[in-house]
Amino acid sequence: MTPSTVLIVDDEAHMRRVLEIMLRQLGHRALVAVDGRQALELLEHEHVDLILTDLRMPVLDGIGLLEEMTARQLSVPTIVMTAQGSIETAVKALKLGAHDYLLRPVDLDVLELAMQRVLSREKLRVQHDFLREQAGRPVSGFFGRSAAMASVFEQIRQVGPTRASVLITGETGTGKEVAAHAIHQASDRAGELFVAVNCAALPADMVEAELFGYEKGSFTGAAKDRVGKFELSSRGTIFLDEITEMPIALQSKLLRVLQEGRVERLGSNHSMALDLRVIAACNRDPREAIRAGRLREDLYYRLNVFSLALPPLRERTEDIEGLVGHLAARQGRRIRVSPEALACLQGYAWPGNVRELDNVVQRALVLGRGEQLEVQHLPADLTRRTAAAAPPTADEPLAETLDLRSAVEALEQRLIARALLATHDNKRQAAAKLGISERALWYKLGRGKSAEVDPTD
Numbered sequence: 001m002t003p004s005t006v007l008i009v010d011d012e013a014h015m016r017r018v019l020e021i022m023l024r025q026l027g028h029r030a031l032v033a034v035d036g037r038q039a040l041e042l043l044e045h046e047h048v049d050l051i052l053t054d055l056r057m058p059v060l061d062g063i064g065l066l067e068e069m070t071a072r073q074l075s076v077p078t079i080v081m082t083a084q085g086s087i088e089t090a091v092k093a094l095k096l097g098a099h100d101y102l103l104r105p106v107d108l109d110v111l112e113l114a115m116q117r118v119l120s121r122e123k124l125r126v127q128h129d130f131l132r133e134q135a136g137r138p139v140s141g142f143f144g145r146s147a148a149m150a151s152v153f154e155q156i157r158q159v160g161p162t163r164a165s166v167l168i169t170g171e172t173g174t175g176k177e178v179a180a181h182a183i184h185q186a187s188d189r190a191g192e193l194f195v196a197v198n199c200a201a202l203p204a205d206m207v208e209a210e211l212f213g214y215e216k217g218s219f220t221g222a223a224k225d226r227v228g229k230f231e232l233s234s235r236g237t238i239f240l241d242e243i244t245e246m247p248i249a250l251q252s253k254l255l256r257v258l259q260e261g262r263v264e265r266l267g268s269n270h271s272m273a274l275d276l277r278v279i280a281a282c283n284r285d286p287r288e289a290i291r292a293g294r295l296r297e298d299l300y301y302r303l304n305v306f307s308l309a310l311p312p313l314r315e316r317t318e319d320i321e322g323l324v325g326h327l328a329a330r331q332g333r334r335i336r337v338s339p340e341a342l343a344c345l346q347g348y349a350w351p352g353n354v355r356e357l358d359n360v361v362q363r364a365l366v367l368g369r370g371e372q373l374e375v376q377h378l379p380a381d382l383t384r385r386t387a388a389a390a391p392p393t394a395d396e397p398l399a400e401t402l403d404l405r406s407a408v409e410a411l412e413q414r415l416i417a418r419a420l421l422a423t424h425d426n427k428r429q430a431a432a433k434l435g436i437s438e439r440a441l442w443y444k445l446g447r448g449k450s451a452e453v454d455p456t457d
């Protein structure tokens with residue numbers, strides 16, 4: 001059982017002492033109050049996971065405490081303790097929201113079982129709230145048939161079942177979150193939560209509160225206790241997206257959490273041991289981020305136990321056709337791609353990668369009602385940019401001339417332009433795509449220039 005903070009409310013000093021010892025034996029932290037009123041005071045500024053309260057107390061009894069908690073909207077799971085003869089009061093307490101009751105004298109095993117039951121129900125409630133928050137997020141398979149993606153899948157299969165931290169790199173939209181989720185699914189943590197936090201999507205101070213959670217009153221606006229994402233992901237996986245956007249001071253704190261496996265909610269002085277597995281991601285080169293002072297080097301080494309690089313879409317154009325089908329199927333549609341539309345899709349550089357392709361597919365599904373995606377369903381921006389670089393189709397006139405040599409050279413120049421476009425003008429990568437040496441590419445480019453001057457050369 002995860003160690004918890006338990007508030008004992010009992011007017012008998014001896015009983016408080018016995019319960020305190022029992023709770024320590026079970027590995028929990030105990031706070032004590034002599035009656036309901038003192039308990040309410042404590043609840044104002046202390047985080048409490050569970051209340052263990054007597055029913056009969058002189059000042060504010062157990063029933064009064066439960067009523068007051070409802071009035072103040074304090075929802076801390078509560079177990080009441082009662083003597084054999086006062087079961088009726090216990091039933092009343094249950095009606096008022098108590099989670100369980102124990103008969104005095106309390107037995108250690110029975111106490112442990114009851115606490116386990118109540119705390120795991122509470123954990124389920126928090127998890128349920130989290131899953132409801134997440135309900136709108138697309139859950140998807142991870143598609144890829146290219147050799148590059150086959151290698152990604154293989155690495156995921158290898159690292160998934162380990163406890164190793166993973167650092168995923170790749171341009172925006174290449175599927176870093178999908179990959180992180182796949183790692184979680186491939187681990188024995190798959191039955192627990194996968195919790196994603198985008199460090200760039202929240203203001204810096206909110207990232208800290210989101211990750212660590214907080215106690216009521218720890219800062220303005222902290223109206224009630226909040227479970228942090230670390231705590232929520234314990235035994236599951238936490239995915240920290242865009243880690244280089246996390247403020248440097250918070251990166252130090254994260255490093256401590258990874259080293260010690262302990263977390264303190266903001267405003268609390270009690271740390272809890274958690275079972276964490278961290279996957280982080282960044283869409284820039286992490287070494288460059290270290291040089292630019294945006295990523296702590298020690299944190300990088302801690303996270304980068306295993307690194308997974310996701311290839312950009314323009315370097316695996318053979319995946320595009322299948323991805324279109326996969327993304328359309330997510331919308332409940334079956335779709336084929338016409339050869340002309342495919343040439344446009346494969347000739348485009350995809351700076352937004354699969355996310356951008358997903359947008360293009362969704363748009364095409366709205367425009368085209370049929371089963372075939374055509375060029376006219378694609379955004380003009382995409383077809384315009386590709387047009388100049390697209391290779392001629394079989395029935396497109398290559399040139400006015402029938403001269404084979406100049407026709408072949410014209411086609412060569414178009415393919416070169418297309419490769420350069422797809423690789424953001426990276427000559428080495430373009431040459432590799434074309435299957436020629438970089439030197440040969442430079443040579444052909446030179447010839448292309450002279451061809452522009454004198455096309456009949």
Ligand SMILES: Nc1ncnc2c1ncn2[C@@H]1O[C@H](COP(=O)(O)OP(=O)(O)OP(=O)(O)O)[C@@H](O)[C@H]1O
Pocket residue numbers: 138140141142143144170171172173174175176177178179241283326354355358
């Ligand atoms: N290989 C893939 N198969 C199926 N869908 C994918 C694939 N890669 C990405 N996607 C989809 O593309 C979208 C973007 O993916 P994701 O959020 O994982 O990218 P990211 O790399 O984390 O992006 P960012 O860096 O902007 O956070 C999502 O809708 C995701 O489902």
